[in-house]
Amino acid sequence: MATRSIKAEYLKGLWDENPVFRQLLGMCPTLAVTGTVVTGIAMGLATAFVLILSSIVVASIKKLIPAQVRIASYIVVIASFVTIADQVLKAYFYPISEALGPYVPLIVVNCIILGRQEAFSSKNSVGRSFIDALGMSSGFILALLVLSSIREILGAGTFLGYQVMGAWFKPWIIMILPAGAFITLGILLGIALLIESKTKRS
């Protein structure tokens, strides 16, 4: 595998290989919990916790695991971290845990996580896997932040619960409904592709 600089290894997750905008992975939480910025960020952080720790564990034990049972082993590791995240949220951040509902346990099936173990951590050193997971997590949080900001501001007139739109503003309820998630994501993907094609041409 070509050796990238540590900085490039981190930065690729933010844009070139952004899990949401470039790889289209992890669409379920991206669409489902971005109705408000708080839930979007909380989901991003919970996913980051699981991704970073499971990448470190998978990279550390990769040589001990026979190839035939690697996926099963990775899933057990991922599921354990997801359960820990879920329990900690329920114990210390109860309202956020209530708002995220079943989407925290569903991090287990987030393709970003298993995808990074299979494509990266199982072939790279612990240090590089950590940087890669950090970059991918940042890219995921960034994507959820952009999406949830647009949806909360237009759908409720607030940002992080604070009123940002004046009294004249009538909230577009569709933006906090599932349809609003698809519309916003579609437009953002279009913009991402446009930027990509413009930078390639020049």
Add this chain to the structure above:
Amino acid sequence: MSLSARMILVLTLVGLISGGFLAAVATLTKERIALNVQAEIEEAIKEVVDDAAVNQVVHEEEDLLIYRELGEDGELVGFAVQATGVGFQDKITLMFGLDATLTEITGLTIIDQKETPGLGAKIEDWEAFLQFWENRDAAGHLALRKPPASTIDKLLPTEINTITAATISSKKVLGIVNLSLERVRELIKQGKMKPEEKDGN
């Protein structure tokens, strides 16, 4: 070591180590999670029964939990009814208060709901819905007022305002409350719940 033996060994070890970690985390968080759930219930009771200080469970069945509420000095201040029923999207869990004589609903609050954001989810909203639940008649069936009245004074004591554009969610909440009231009346008949005697009766 043969490949199958290695596969079994590795998967067993991964499972055991993960299981151990999970058991530890569950032990550490169990108590706090139970406290959070309890605090949520207690807060909901305080919202619907004024001056409630001590909660005693008087009746428990599937989807219905009735508390007897005592004030600071141990006097009966009312009852709190926690009920769960089917909403438009998913189950709705709510709590309503009854006065000590069991003739009036003192207030309603929603504990858990997954109704449509911006529409049905307004059942949690004080301005749009909950304010119209104070001092409702608990003797018979409550009915929905549609189109909604502007203030609570314009409603009959047996009427509840409908949320505009969320008639189904309003109906579902009303249905849960009406069903629970029926059960409460049955329990009074069976002598399992005792209202405070009215003065002069």
